[in-house]
Amino acid sequence: MGLPDTSPVPKKDSMGMDYIPVYADEQGDDVGTVRVSPARLQSLGVRTAAVEYRTLDAALRAVGRIELDERRIHDVSPRFEGWIERLHVNATGDPVRRGQALFTVYSPELASARQELAIAERLASTAAADPVAQQGAQRLADAARARLRNWQAGGASGNSVVFSAPADGIVLEKAAVEGMRFTPGMPVYRIADLSSVWVLADVYEQDLARIAPGQPARVGIDAYPGRHFDARITYIYPTLNAATRTTPVRLELSNTDGLLRPGMFAHVELLTGGDAARLTVPDSAIIDDGQRRIVLIAEGEGRFRPQVVETGLRSRDHVEILSGLDGDERVVVSANFLIDAESNLQAALASFGEGDPEQGPARYETRGAFEDYFDDTGSVMLMHEAIPDLHWPSMTMEFGLADPALVEGLAPGTPIRFAFEDRGNGEFVVTDIVPEAADGHRHEGH
Structure with missing residues (x-):
C-alpha cells in the first residue's frame, strides 16, 4: 500500500514490479x-x-433427513390379556399386505366371554323359559357381544383370535415371540407404509419469508449421486429451534420404488424464484x-x-x-x-460518493506506533489499529507526511495517536502526530 507515483517513462518500483502504462x-x-x-x-x-x-430458478438450500410419514404408521396392540400361540410374520423388515395374518393368540378372558355369549343365546332362544329369564339372557348376550366387539374379536370363533395387518407396509418393530404373554395395549407389531415419506429440512430464520406451502423443491440423496427427487413444501412448522435459529419444513416424496429409507441425509433445494x-x-x-x-x-x-x-x-x-x-x-x-x-x-x-468540495478531504484519527521515516519520499511508515470507517484491519502501511517536523525525536516503536486525510487517488497524508505513553495516555513531555 505505497503512495501513488507516476513516471514519464517505463520503470520498476522498489519491489521490482513494472509500472502500469496509462495512455x-x-x-x-x-x-x-x-x-x-x-x-x-x-x-x-x-x-x-x-x-x-x-x-x-433461485434455490434456497437446506439440509434435511428422510422421515416416516406419521400418518402411515400403525401399531397392532391387543385390547385384552393373553398369550401368543403362533407367529405368521416373524421378522422385522418383512413386507405385509393389508389383511395378512400376523399372529394368533389365546386369551382366557376371550374364552370366558364367548362361553357367556353361547349360554345366554341358548337361554334366550328357549321357548319354555320364563319371559323374565329370557330378557335377562338377552341382556347378558348383548353385553358379551359388546365386550367381544370392544376387544375387536367379535367375528372370531373358538378360543383363539388371529390378528391381521391393518395396512400395506413393512414391519418396523416386532415385540412378539411365540408363547409370550401380552397385556392390554401392549404394542406387539409396528407397521409403516413407506410408499410415501417425509423430508424434514431446517430453514434459517432469515429465509422464512421466501418460502410458502406449495412451492416446488428438489431433493438430492448421497446414496444416489446425480439424481434428484421432485417434492413440494406441504407444511412449515410453527416453532423455531432457539439453538440453531432454524424452523423445520416438511416436504412429501413419493417412494413407490422403495429407494428412500428413513434416516437418510438429504440435500434440499427450495425453488423460490416462481414463474415471474x-x-x-x-x-x-x-x-x-x-x-x-x-x-x-x-x-x-x-x-x-x-x-x-x-x-x-x-x-x-x-x-x-x-x-x-x-x-x-x-x-x-x-x-x-x-x-x-x-x-x-x-x-x-x-x-x-462525492461530497461537498467545500468540506475538504475526509479526516480520520487512530492509534498506532511509529516505525520509520523516509527522507527521499518524505513519507512515514506507521502501524495503526483497525479503522472501521475505511474497512481497514490493523496493519503497517506507508503514509504521506504533511510536515517532517511531526516525527522529530520519535524512535521506532513509539506509541502514537495520529490523524490523516484521504486526499483521493489512494493518497493518505498524516497531518498530526501525538506521542503516547505505554499505557495509552498522552505524553506530556512532547
Whole structure:
C-alpha cells in the first residue's frame, strides 16, 4: 500500500514490479466513464452480455433427513390379556399386505366371554323359559357381544383370535415371540407404509419469508449421486429451534420404488424464484466491494460506465436486478476486475460518493506506533489499529507526511495517536502526530 507515483517513462518500483502504462486515449472522456483501448480490450478478453428478463430458478438450500410419514404408521396392540400361540410374520423388515395374518393368540378372558355369549343365546332362544329369564339372557348376550366387539374379536370363533395387518407396509418393530404373554395395549407389531415419506429440512430464520406451502423443491440423496427427487413444501412448522435459529419444513416424496429409507441425509433445494420474469444479469457481471454492488455498462468504443445496482434473488448463473438498470444495456461479464485494475475505474466510482468540495478531504484519527521515516519520499511508515470507517484491519502501511517536523525525536516503536486525510487517488497524508505513553495516555513531555 505505497503512495501513488507516476513516471514519464517505463520503470520498476522498489519491489521490482513494472509500472502500469496509462495512455492518453484511455482516460475517461465523460464524467463517471472509463475508457480502455481496443488492443487492451482484446488482450484482456473482455466479454459482454445483454441485460434481460428471465425466470430465475433461485434455490434456497437446506439440509434435511428422510422421515416416516406419521400418518402411515400403525401399531397392532391387543385390547385384552393373553398369550401368543403362533407367529405368521416373524421378522422385522418383512413386507405385509393389508389383511395378512400376523399372529394368533389365546386369551382366557376371550374364552370366558364367548362361553357367556353361547349360554345366554341358548337361554334366550328357549321357548319354555320364563319371559323374565329370557330378557335377562338377552341382556347378558348383548353385553358379551359388546365386550367381544370392544376387544375387536367379535367375528372370531373358538378360543383363539388371529390378528391381521391393518395396512400395506413393512414391519418396523416386532415385540412378539411365540408363547409370550401380552397385556392390554401392549404394542406387539409396528407397521409403516413407506410408499410415501417425509423430508424434514431446517430453514434459517432469515429465509422464512421466501418460502410458502406449495412451492416446488428438489431433493438430492448421497446414496444416489446425480439424481434428484421432485417434492413440494406441504407444511412449515410453527416453532423455531432457539439453538440453531432454524424452523423445520416438511416436504412429501413419493417412494413407490422403495429407494428412500428413513434416516437418510438429504440435500434440499427450495425453488423460490416462481414463474415471474425478472430483470437479470449474469452473476459474473457483479463487482461487490463490500459496501455496494456495481456493474460495468458497455457504451461502445472501449468506454465503460460503472453503475451501482441493487440485487435480489440469485440462481446458479444469474442475479436479479431490482434497481439501477433499465433492461436495454450490455454489461461486462468477463475481465471486469481487470478493467478495474487497468483503468481509472476508482476515480469514476468516486463520482458516486462525492461530497461537498467545500468540506475538504475526509479526516480520520487512530492509534498506532511509529516505525520509520523516509527522507527521499518524505513519507512515514506507521502501524495503526483497525479503522472501521475505511474497512481497514490493523496493519503497517506507508503514509504521506504533511510536515517532517511531526516525527522529530520519535524512535521506532513509539506509541502514537495520529490523524490523516484521504486526499483521493489512494493518497493518505498524516497531518498530526501525538506521542503516547505505554499505557495509552498522552505524553506530556512532547
